Amino acid sequence: MTPNAASASSGPSRRSFLASTAVATAAVAGGMPLLAACGGSESGSGGGTTSGKNAKKILPAYVASNVVTPDIPAKNGSAMGFTGKLDVATLKSSVPKKLGKGGKVTIMSPFWGSPPKQSCAYYTAANAMIGVDVQWQNQDGNTYDQKLGAVLASSDIPDVVVIPGWNMTGRIPSAIAGKFADLGPYLSGDKAKEYPNLAAIPSDAWQRSIFGGALRGLPQPTESAANIVPLYRRDIFDKEGYEVPKSADDFMALCKEITNPRAKRWACGDMKWTAFNNFGVFSGAEKPLGWNLVDGKLVYRIETPEYLEALEFARKLMAAGYVHPQFKLGKSQIGDPAPLFAKGEFLIWNNNLVNWYGQQASQAAQNPDFKVWGMDIWNHDGGNPTLWAANPAGIFAFVNKKASESVIRDVLAVANVTAAPYGTKEWMMTNYGVEGTHYTIKNGVPVKNDTGNNEVVNAYVMVASPAPTIAHPDFPDVTRAMVEWEQRMGAFTRKSSFWGLQVAEPNRYTNLSDNFEQLEDDIVRGHKKISDMQQAVSDWKKRGGDKLRDWYKKLLDENGSAAS
CATH class of the missing domain: 3.40.190.10 (Periplasmic binding protein-like II)
Structure with a gap:
């Protein structure tokens, strides 16, 4: 991440991945992080990996x-941070x-x-x-x-x-x-x-x-460390006396307090990806990261009760009217929520960490009081979160x-x-x-x-x-806050069974999970029910999910895990 990255663009884009390499800073509309790699290859159509x-x-x-x-060494899977200004004449x-x-x-x-x-x-x-x-x-x-x-x-x-x-x-x-x-x-x-x-x-x-x-x-x-942060309008929070929530109940109560459609103010955007973190759901960024060994059995993220609970929580926020109406539209229609966030039409934005700086920098000139900050991720019950490493x-x-x-x-x-x-x-x-x-x-x-x-x-x-770096000398307080947020969240981050491995699934299973993300969004927006997801998971098992589990288990038994 570098100084003066491009301002946030409209709509979700795979370019958001590249922001950390100074290529672009793209908004993640709808709260969907597109930092996902889709798994590599080890032995062609048969799949495999190399570890140990x-x-x-x-x-x-x-x-x-x-x-x-x-200035800030890396810790707990965070980037390192540089807050000082550059003297080009003395660069090494x-x-x-x-x-x-x-x-x-x-x-x-x-x-x-x-x-x-x-x-x-x-x-x-x-x-x-x-x-x-x-x-x-x-x-x-x-x-x-x-x-x-x-x-x-x-x-x-x-x-x-x-x-x-x-x-x-x-x-x-x-x-x-x-x-x-x-x-x-x-x-x-x-x-x-x-x-x-x-x-x-x-x-x-x-x-x-x-x-x-x-x-x-x-x-x-x-x-x-976690890269999806609930950004919030700290300037408005401070002015109105809102307190940062520490549980699902706190968050729901805060959203109720903030939301006032007549005044064109809603609490948040679509919070699905943060909800997954609040409920400790295995990572959905890449297919292998969604598998984890639980009590000796490999479990996929969609099979867990936490997955359904997170979807239900995100659905309730939408159903209660706390989510800005623009997020109820399909991804192709959402557009860029950044101007709405800047105007204060919604105050909490499920976003990629790289856009913390982008949002702050884009508003600094015309609105010096504007301040974006990141909420620490809380566990739904008020305890420490369980997060899963990227x-x-x-x-x-x-x-x-x-x-x-x-x-x-x-x-x-x-x-x-x-x-x-x-x-x-x-x-x-x-x-x-x-x-x-x-x-x-x-x-x-x-x-x-x-x-x-x-x-x-x-x-x-x-x-x-180079190794991950956050450096914004024009906003040293934001730089420090971003790195320290990663470090705090990194303390609660665990590595799932296939973390760090380049895994290629056999071709016959490649498209097995393709429709789940759309179904998730349909449930959050109220177009489908939780029971539809339960049926989809049952169908997934019959269509090859259980066989894919056996394949992953064999892979794990033969190669071990890179996670430590």
Whole structure:
């Protein structure tokens, strides 16, 4: 997460995942977090994973970076935080020796917006710093899965292909092991020390980069702590004397107190995803995370009583009229709730953590009293919550299996620069470009100009990233609050049985759970009943859910868990 990220866009978008890499800050309309990777591949259509001793032989040696020191160290699965302002003149270099050998590398990556020309100042300067002639083949991120399928089915594959986890569907997972190189000979064990910024990527993120029994992906690490936060209008809470709730009953009473349709004020948006956290429901971000060993039996999230209780709670909020009417519409009609939140039409917004800063920054100039804060997640009964960890990486860059050693080493040289930590010369180049050309420093904060906004977008950040970082020197109090919120929530976060593993389900089960999210929304909006969900779960078991359970149990017995 970086200073001056783009303001929240309208509607739910997979771009919200990329906000942590300075690519975009997109609102999550309807409270639906789209940070989800869809599970990777280990052995094609039969599925599988790699963990335990087999994984340890493959993983790069971890060597923490000491080039810069965060103001707030990472803890409990949080990001590290930087609150101080930047002095560009004194930035350190994390890559003292240029590792690129001057070769050409083609990279295909998703892109949102209009890509700049290959000859633009940003690409030229970044390539000169790295010592590699990177040629970008940027593709429309909204239809990227279609392009991926076509490219991977052909014999003409670029040197590097970036694949977000949410695009690992259909035949794409089974193509990864067959089409992309094993990077183990260059990165496993102490070999990674040749690329210090890659060695500083947390091991959990590298664990997620094992596909088909080999280290194939260059990862973008993410926090394992909770990422869905109930944002609230702290300025209005303070003015009206509202107290932050600590239980389901408290929340319901607060919503009743706030809601006044005649005054065009409602308490909240759709709170489904926060309700899942309030009731301790296993993660719904990725299919493998939804499974957990309970009293010796593997249980899927939709089978638990907590799942039904959370849906019922979210439904009651909607039925009572406490939810802003715009959230009752289908996802395609919701639009961007941000202006309604800014106007105070609703005061609590189930959102992605990255948008805490985005909402605050977008209103600071015109409304200096505006203050967004994050509620701690409470357990429904008033006790401590039980939260479930997010996977530690979800976007990966892969190298063509046919690439020569010189090309692979040039790719690693690129990744070693893009994985540079916040506050280094390489980080500034990757995220902001050239001072004077793409940005200026105003009161210690880098601010992009028009050229920077047009050229320094989601390119190099897609190759590899440093350990998760939150850095907003223009709002140091928000930075600290975001990191400390993650740390408090991280203290209550547990890792489910398949956390951190790259699991590929057999093709015959791929679509088994596809309709549950829509049914959840229909129940919350009052179009379906809880009994409809109970019937759907029964049908799921008969259609293959129980057999899928057996498959996962066998996988767990054979490989063990990466969670600790």
